[in-house]
Amino acid sequence: MTLETIDYRANDAAEKFVTSLRETGFGVLTNHPINKQLVEEIYQEWHQFFNSDEKRNYLFKPETQDGFFPAEVSETAKGHSVKDIKEYFHVYPWGRIPETLRDNILTYYNNANNLAAELLEWVEQYSPADVKQKFSIALPKMIENSQKTLLRVLHYPPMSGDEEMGAIRAAAHEDINLLTVLPAANEPGLQVQLKDGNWIDVPSDFGNLIINIGDMLQEASGGYFPSTSHRVINPEGLDKTKSRISLPLFLHPNPEVKLSDNYTADSYLMERLRELGVI
Numbered sequence: 202m203t204l205e206t207i208d209y210r211a212n213d214a215a216e217k218f219v220t221s222l223r224e225t226g227f228g229v230l231t232n233h234p235i236n237k238q239l240v241e242e243i244y245q246e247w248h249q250f251f252n253s254d255e256k257r258n259y260l261f262k263p264e265t266q267d268g269f270f271p272a273e274v275s276e277t278a279k280g281h282s283v284k285d286i287k288e289y290f291h292v293y294p295w296g297r298i299p300e301t302l303r304d305n306i307l308t309y310y311n312n313a314n315n316l317a318a319e320l321l322e323w324v325e326q327y328s329p330a331d332v333k334q335k336f337s338i339a340l341p342k343m344i345e346n347s348q349k350t351l352l353r354v355l356h357y358p359p360m361s362g363d364e365e366m367g368a369i370r371a372a373a374h375e376d377i378n379l380l381t382v383l384p385a386a387n388e389p390g391l392q393v394q395l396k397d398g399n400w401i402d403v404p405s406d407f408g409n410l411i412i413n414i415g416d417m418l419q420e421a422s423g424g425y426f427p428s429t430s431h432r433v434i435n436p437e438g439l440d441k442t443k444s445r446i447s448l449p450l451f452l453h454p455n456p457e458v459k460l461s462d463n464y465t466a467d468s469y470l471m472e473r474l475r476e477l478g479v480i
């Protein structure tokens with residue numbers, strides 16, 4: 202089984218996309234409106250930023266969670282004991298952003314958010330009636346003007362050979378948020394776990410846009426849309442010497458949005474962050 206790549210401009214794109222999300226937790230789009238040139242520039246300029254000491258001036262603030270997260274404090278996925286081999290920067294429009302990187306990254310943030318609202322409309326449109334009626338408000342409305350939506354610029358450094366035993370670039374995990382929008386990275390490695398337990402590569406040709414379901418949409422849909430495990434495996438051979446940059450946009454509803462009988466977006470997020478030990 203492979204993940205099918207869906208042409209965003211095809212007549213049946215919305216239906217195919219939502220079927221793919223329902224079956225695998227992932228949908229991969231080509232021919233979409235996100236500008237490749239912009240993504241390419243962002244990869245290049247942030248690669249330089251991660252290779253400079255300037256990043257240390259932006260050390261993340263624990264209270265607000267914006268800024269640079271060095272490899273030493275990087276995440277340990279839920280249920281794992283070894284840290285991921287990565288460093289990253291959390292971009293929020295209200296947060297600190299290096300001045301020279303600001304315009305491009307905020308343009309991307311806005312464009313990706315606009316597309317995400319449309320994709321959430323697709324999800325809603327092709328949800329069965331009993332699922333649709335679980336949504337407390339329309340899905341695109343949940344993320345409208347949300348201050349919580351987070352753009353993470355990730356840098357997976359070249360492999361040094363001194364990595365901790367068993368460490369990989371990103372250990373298997375599920376995303377916490379509603380939906381994640383991710384342009385294919387500049388290097389391969391992203392895999393998703395299918396229902397049968399097998400891991401397959403997510404088609405990561407440069408220019409593909411990868412969308413995956415997070416736990417919040419799983420919760421809000423009563424499990425109809427699955428938040429599936431994914432990971433980033435380590436490179437082999439010559440690729441070991443290369444950095445990998447990726448750019449997931451984690452769509453977070455406004456805090457007061459009711460996800461289910463049990464949770465608002467805020468109470469859900471707090472519970473998960475507490476579990477992760479980051480708050």
Ligand SMILES: O=C(O)CCC(=O)C(=O)O
Pocket residue numbers: 353355371376383386391431432433447448449
């Ligand atoms: O780097 C990638 O391709 C995926 C990253 C990811 O899954 C995450 O940060 O949640």
Ligand SMILES: [Fe+2]
Pocket residue numbers: 374375376431
């Ligand atoms: Fe993820």
